[in-house]
Amino acid sequence: MHGGRRLARRLGVGALAALVLAVGAGIPVYVLPATDPVPEHADAVLVLGPPTRARTELGRDLVEAGVADTLVISVWASDLAAAPGENDVVACDEPDMDVICFTADPGTTQGEARALADDARADHWGSVVVITQTPHIARARLLLGRCFDGELSMVSSGEPYTFGDWAYEYVYQTGAFVKALADPAC
Numbered sequence: 651m652h653g654g655r656r657l658a659r660r661l662g663v664g665a666l667a668a669l670v671l672a673v674g675a676g677i678p679v680y681v682l683p684a685t686d687p688v689p690e691h692a693d694a695v696l697v698l699g700p701p702t703r704a705r706t707e708l709g710r711d712l713v714e715a716g717v718a719d720t721l722v723i724s725v726w727a728s729d730l731a732a733a734p735g736e737n738d739v740v741a742c743d744e745p746d747m748d749v750i751c752f753t754a755d756p757g758t759t760q761g762e763a764r765a766l767a768d769d770a771r772a773d774h775w776g777s778v779v780v781i782t783q784t785p786h787i788a789r790a791r792l793l794l795g796r797c798f799d800g801e802l803s804m805v806s807s808g809e810p811y812t813f814g815d816w817a818y819e820y821v822y823q824t825g826a827f828v829k830a831l832a833d834p835a836c
Contacts, residue, residue, distance in 0.1 A: 683804075694718050705781050720750060724752060783809050789827050
């Protein structure tokens with residue numbers, strides 16, 4: 651009987667050690683990813699979806715500050731179908747700035763990366779400021795960098811997270827990273 655308890659204890663300690671290692675390994679990737687300073691000028695500011703209030707407001711602020719002339723926002727199809735004024739988060743109809751709203755196909759970061767590459771080729775962009783949530787920065791940099799040859803400046807929207815949000819993001823982003831590493835295409 652003592653052997654069974656000893657085995658259970660070892661398994662428990664091993665599982666706890668594995669969890670601590672996984673969380674520790676994720677800190678520099680999800681919690682403290684490498685971000686970039688906002689450049690003085692870029693060709694566009696890209697807000698990755700979903701277009702939360704924090705992301706779209708930061709995007710608007712950067713364009714209004716003269717960092718770029720164009721604000722690009724990845725939106726859901728339902729955002730584009732909303733009547734004017736119905737969705738106060740998405741800024742597709744800003745009267746005083748050049749705004750491009752698009753729905754990625756597929757509706758993933760990889761789809762957003764492909765859309766960025768298409769817009770960059772069409773408009774001759776060489777530099778883009780990218781706004782997303784902190785846990786998404788490293789993976790977004792990887793995927794966007796595969797499709798866009800220009801300079802990416804990755805900026806966090808600074809959205810707050812609860813413990814539950816962080817737990818979800820660790821699991822989600824890890825799975826998405828595995829998928830991204832398994833498929834190296836743009």
